[in-house]
Amino acid sequence: MSKLSLDYKNASSFFSEDELKYFQPYVEQAHNQLHQKTGAGNEFLGWVDLPKKISETEISDIKKTADYVKNNCDVFLVIGIGGSYLGAKAAIEMLNHSFYNELSDEKRTAPKIYFVGQNVSGTYLKHLIDVLEGKEVMVNVISKSGTTTEPAVAFRIIRELLEKKYGKEGAQKRIIATTDKSKGALRALADQEGYKTFVIEDDIGGRFSVLTAVGLLPIAVSGADIEEIIKGAKSAYNDFNSPKLLDNYCYQYAVIRNIFYRKGKTVEIMANYEPSLAYLSEWWKQLYGESEGKDHKGLFPASVNFTTDLHSMGQYIQDGMRNLFQTVIEVKSPKEDITLPYDQQNLDGLNYLSGKTVNFINDKALKGTLLAHTDGNVPNIVLKLDNISEHSFGYLIYFFEKACGISGYLLGVNPFDQPGVEAYKKNMFALLGKEGYEKEKEVLENRLK
Numbered sequence: 001m002s003k004l005s006l007d008y009k010n011a012s013s014f015f016s017e018d019e020l021k022y023f024q025p026y027v028e029q030a031h032n033q034l035h036q037k038t039g040a041g042n043e044f045l046g047w048v049d050l051p052k053k054i055s056e057t058e059i060s061d062i063k064k065t066a067d068y069v070k071n072n073c074d075v076f077l078v079i080g081i082g083g084s085y086l087g088a089k090a091a092i093e094m095l096n097h098s099f100y101n102e103l104s105d106e107k108r109t110a111p112k113i114y115f116v117g118q119n120v121s122g123t124y125l126k127h128l129i130d131v132l133e134g135k136e137v138m139v140n141v142i143s144k145s146g147t148t149t150e151p152a153v154a155f156r157i158i159r160e161l162l163e164k165k166y167g168k169e170g171a172q173k174r175i176i177a178t179t180d181k182s183k184g185a186l187r188a189l190a191d192q193e194g195y196k197t198f199v200i201e202d203d204i205g206g207r208f209s210v211l212t213a214v215g216l217l218p219i220a221v222s223g224a225d226i227e228e229i230i231k232g233a234k235s236a237y238n239d240f241n242s243p244k245l246l247d248n249y250c251y252q253y254a255v256i257r258n259i260f261y262r263k264g265k266t267v268e269i270m271a272n273y274e275p276s277l278a279y280l281s282e283w284w285k286q287l288y289g290e291s292e293g294k295d296h297k298g299l300f301p302a303s304v305n306f307t308t309d310l311h312s313m314g315q316y317i318q319d320g321m322r323n324l325f326q327t328v329i330e331v332k333s334p335k336e337d338i339t340l341p342y343d344q345q346n347l348d349g350l351n352y353l354s355g356k357t358v359n360f361i362n363d364k365a366l367k368g369t370l371l372a373h374t375d376g377n378v379p380n381i382v383l384k385l386d387n388i389s390e391h392s393f394g395y396l397i398y399f400f401e402k403a404c405g406i407s408g409y410l411l412g413v414n415p416f417d418q419p420g421v422e423a424y425k426k427n428m429f430a431l432l433g434k435e436g437y438e439k440e441k442e443v444l445e446n447r448l449k
């Protein structure tokens with residue numbers, strides 16, 4: 001069973017226990033807003049009860065479809081952007097072999113999985129087509145709105161490729177669409193072509209959708225146990241259900257973020273010491289960035305992968321502008337370990353470590369860095385995760401989602417919309433010459449002269 005704990009002793013000299021307690025009434029209000037669906041954005045609170053609500057029928061449909069995918073392709077393309085891919089990618093990287101796609105077919109019992117449709121780079125798409133040559137391919141195209149440009153462009157190209165290779169009917173059996181139940185271009189296309197579909201409910205926003213078919217289908221294809229993920233999320237639901245701040249460390253995390261923000265620590269850096277957690281941070285950045293970055297407010301969520309980034313960003317964190325705090329994810333029992341051998345010659349000077357494991361070295365790096373950064377006036381919150389498992393993944397996801405809802409309400413924003421994302425889209429459509437944007441096009445082109 002996974003367990004998570006919050007250790008803020010390396011942050012506690014930056015605020016007092018009283019400051020934490022002062023938030024109790026506001027936390028209670030935020031808790032009620034979430035659970036009674038009375039706060040801003042309350043039409044997007046389907047994720048709150050999702051771990052309890054997801055049906056056996058949905059899970060078994062996802063598992064059956066995943067088995068079909070596993071038996072019918074070498075490469076599974078997941079086409080989606082933002083909330084429509086980050087959660088699945090985070091899970092697959094966290095739970096599987098570090099070199100999942102590179103493993104031999106005997107060692108990897110599932111297809112290779114590529115996440116695409118996150119850019120509009122011609123080079124990238126051309127290179128993707130090179131890699132698909134001679135491979136049996138299936139596709140899961142995921143878009144809640146069904147109108148997002150990046151995945152739509154990638155899907156049009158891949159769909160043509162599949163139809164050429166397998167014929168229209170053959171391609172139809174190889175495409176699964178995850179989208180809205182009735183709206184959007186992808187829904188219309190899927191209905192017309194007769195693709196297998198999964199529905200994203202109206203009340204679950206993209207960045208809160210990893211525990212729906214959006215995340216669960218690709219995760220199930222990779223061989224991970226999605227029922228365990230849901231169980232983990234369910235236990236987090238139960239563990240973080242109290243409005244009492246002192247009994248609920250999920251809410252404590254939300255409050256501490258808000259305390260630091262109000263003290264001018266405007267950047268939160270998520271730090272991990274396991275490369276397999278890099279995409280968990282990417283998922284977390286979207287969750288917090290899109291939820292809180294609005295009305296000219298909000299912490300800037302950043303991430304670093306340690307020890308790698310200690311050799312690039314470590315200098316800044318130790319010694320740059322003091323507007324940072326760090327949230328470190330410590331994994332108490334990583335999946336694997338390896339011992340450093342003894343070397344007679346000892347030219348690399350590492351014999352003092354021979355017989356020690358690499359995880360032992362990593363642990364000392366974590367602890368040493370924690371103290372150094374704290375000494376450098378960067379408060380450190382540590383989230384200690386017992387292990388890397390499906391259960392832990394579900395638990396962590398729900399922990400961060402719940403804390404995000406509370407934190408957004410404490411900040412005084414609507415955590416469930418993302419109006420700012422439209423600005424670039426409007427300009428891009430105008431410059432591309434999309435119908436209805438003629439006036440904007442002229443203005444923008446003049447500005448670009």
Ligand SMILES: O=P(O)(O)OC[C@H]1O[C@H](O)[C@H](O)[C@@H](O)[C@@H]1O
Binds near residue numbers: 082084142143146
């Ligand atoms: O699933 P989609 O509708 O394609 O959206 C994919 C992503 O892009 C949008 O622009 C939003 O900012 C994100 O919140 C969303 O997750």
